[in-house]
Amino acid sequence: MAINHIEWRTLRAGDTPVLAELFRDAVMQLAASHYDEAGRVAWAASADDLDAFGARLTQGLTLVAVSSDAIAAFGQLHPADHVSMLYTAPAFAGQGIAWTLLARFEAVARAAGTPVLTAHASASAKRSFERAGFHVLEEENLDRNGVSLKRFRMQKPLVAAHIPQ
Template sequence: MTIEIRPLCAEDFRDVGRIFFCAVHEGTQHAYTLEQRRAWAGDTIDLSRWKDRLTTLAGFIAEEDGDPVGFMTIDRTGYVDLAFVLPSAAGKGVGGSLLNAVEHWAVANGATRLTSAASLVARSFFEKNGWTVLEEEEIDRHGVVLRRFQMQKTLAEGGQ
């Protein structure tokens, strides 16, 4: 298996929508109820929303043997908004490769720390990669409560 990381572009909207939808509906079913997953990701992939959203996001996409399997976004403040990997690619180093790319990008763009609002599932991934929980919170999404964690990682010069 070869994992290639490249910059995310607006044309990736179909793949990003599919990865997000599958990661939420399949990859978090042990942590969130069906009602919570539907509130989070909807009942179908909203391609028009992803097409619009990708015009404003910076980040990276991971490809395994040429097929998109994960993505991660970051802004200039170091906020990681989206971090998703297909369940079939979980545990293969995809998330770590994406996080490494994001960390290097953040340092190159002057960020001194990374922050994120991590899901129950993403929390352990981030913790394994040196992040700490600042606080637990509950948010309302379409009338359904979801638990997540405000997290951060201080960056050393040069990343990681």
């Protein structure tokens, strides 16, 4: 699917069910090459409780990418120095939307004077974060519903270190 135009907006009332579906689809389809089915099912279950998922979406800044009335991706900056969610609909994967979303979060963080932007990236999202200038600090294992999932603690410095002369 070619992207003609992306509209960027913040989270709206009523977005939760659509974003939960996008989240599940992204986890089940796009993460298949990095996580087994049990891991993806455990991870995707995070969106089963729509009230809890919706409450999580309202924290911090949640941005939504829309193309031709279809939600293409969403992400969240929470707190102000941490990318806590980054998901692309499978039909829009590989088109640079995740990278653009990360650039938008970086701009917000820079404007706020945040020195470092951090994230816990899945194995499937790691490449997008690396393309956006993040580097791995360490590999971690996260427990989701009794299943261990590999992820990466990553960061991107936003303020150059001051070197005394």
